Amino acid sequence: MNRLDYSCRATEPRGTAYLIEHSHGLATPFLLIDPARLRANVRRMRAAFPGGEIFYATKANAHPRVLQTLAAEGCGFEISSEGELEAIGRLGRQIPFLSSNPIKAPGFIQRAAQAGVIAFAADSVEELVKIAREAPGAAVYVRLLVDNSGSEWPLTRKYGVAPSEAVELLIRAADLGLVPRGTTFHVGSQCRQASSWDAALAVTADVWNEAARSGLHLTFLSIGGGFPVRHTREIPPLEEIGAVVQRAIAERFPPDALLTLEPGRALVGDAALLGASVIGCARRGDERWVYLDVGIFNGLMEAIGGFTYEITTLVSGPSSATVLAGPSCDSVDVIAEGVLLPDLTVGDRVYFLNAGAYTLSYASSFNGWPPPSVAFLDELA
Ligand SMILES: Cc1ncc(COP(=O)(O)O)c(C=O)c1O
Structure with missing residues (x-):
């Protein structure tokens, strides 16, 4: 996870921890952009x-x-x-x-x-x-x-x-x-x-x-x-x-x-945080699967080419290898495998860092899952 940063002035770029802290009121999936x-x-x-x-x-x-x-x-x-x-x-x-x-x-x-x-x-x-x-x-x-x-x-x-x-x-x-x-x-x-x-x-x-x-x-x-x-x-x-x-x-x-x-x-890449929620979890053989409300089709298209995002959550506890998947019924909708994450449950939030590039612009509403809503840091209440 990026270094914590709560200390800068309003006109200065903010760090990941600040973005996460100020995103709590946003419904997922969202893209929070820092102008x-x-x-x-x-x-x-x-x-x-x-x-x-x-x-x-x-x-x-x-x-x-x-x-x-x-x-x-x-x-x-x-x-x-x-x-x-x-x-x-x-x-x-x-x-x-x-x-x-x-x-x-x-x-x-x-x-x-x-x-x-x-x-x-x-x-x-x-x-x-x-x-x-x-x-x-x-x-x-x-x-x-x-x-x-x-x-x-x-x-x-x-x-x-x-x-x-x-x-x-x-x-x-x-x-x-x-x-x-x-x-x-x-x-x-x-x-x-x-x-x-x-x-x-x-x-x-x-x-x-x-x-x-x-x-x-x-x-x-x-x-x-x-x-x-x-x-x-x-x-x-x-x-x-x-x-x-x-x-x-x-x-x-x-x-x-x-x-x-x-x-x-x-x-634009490091100017935005992508926030998602866990919608389901499953154990498949030896693998632990976690399903999010964002995936390949509605925001994380580059993952299909092997692009690996830095991923974090505020949930604490011991981490284990997780397959992270998107919400659609398509089996290509897998975001990452072997990601070390704590034990997540439905409703927990997962964050993709530096996700401002080629996320929104690639996103479709396939299977009825909409692209992330967009918020700007300086417009949050
Ligand atoms: C012609 C052209 N210029 C610039 C870019 C931007 O590339 P990047 O986002 O890697 O800086 C692209 C990306 O596809 C491109 O096709």
């Missing part, structure tokens, strides 16, 4: 990546107040659908935004261009042709395939062009009347290896050098997302990743390269 932590995360990221422009990956948590808070901190947004375009449109202010998903729906491309998108990502000739048709003259950047082995939620295979084919694609973009601006990559979400960014930037620098030899002047240097949040395993501090990136840029890129970041998880 001060969101603000602190943006500031920390800016300090770790001086000169970098932040475009928050909206998919990580698109709650209107989360978006509002990040916009007020000066973040731009990374979006990839009409739904996300509408979400940032509702913020009622001019928001800088770009779209890094290499495959986009034609209607979205058209509407994003009308709304003033900065640039679109692409990783295939087919996508460039589509962008040229729906948004003639748009600026584009190419998504490179890079090593994702340092991440817990890899994003390869589905997207990314081999670096050896990237310049050809940028030239093709120019031939289609688009403006080839630069490159992007994603080292994979929850990347726990700072060297992954260094390796990806080395690959990127080769592409930029080849592009320069072909007469293209690139300036847009996106290093994607992937910045990790503390769960059950060690992670490099953001500052270490920032130092690696800064060194790589200083050594390998022209001075007019514009560093762009697309953090999702790192801005």
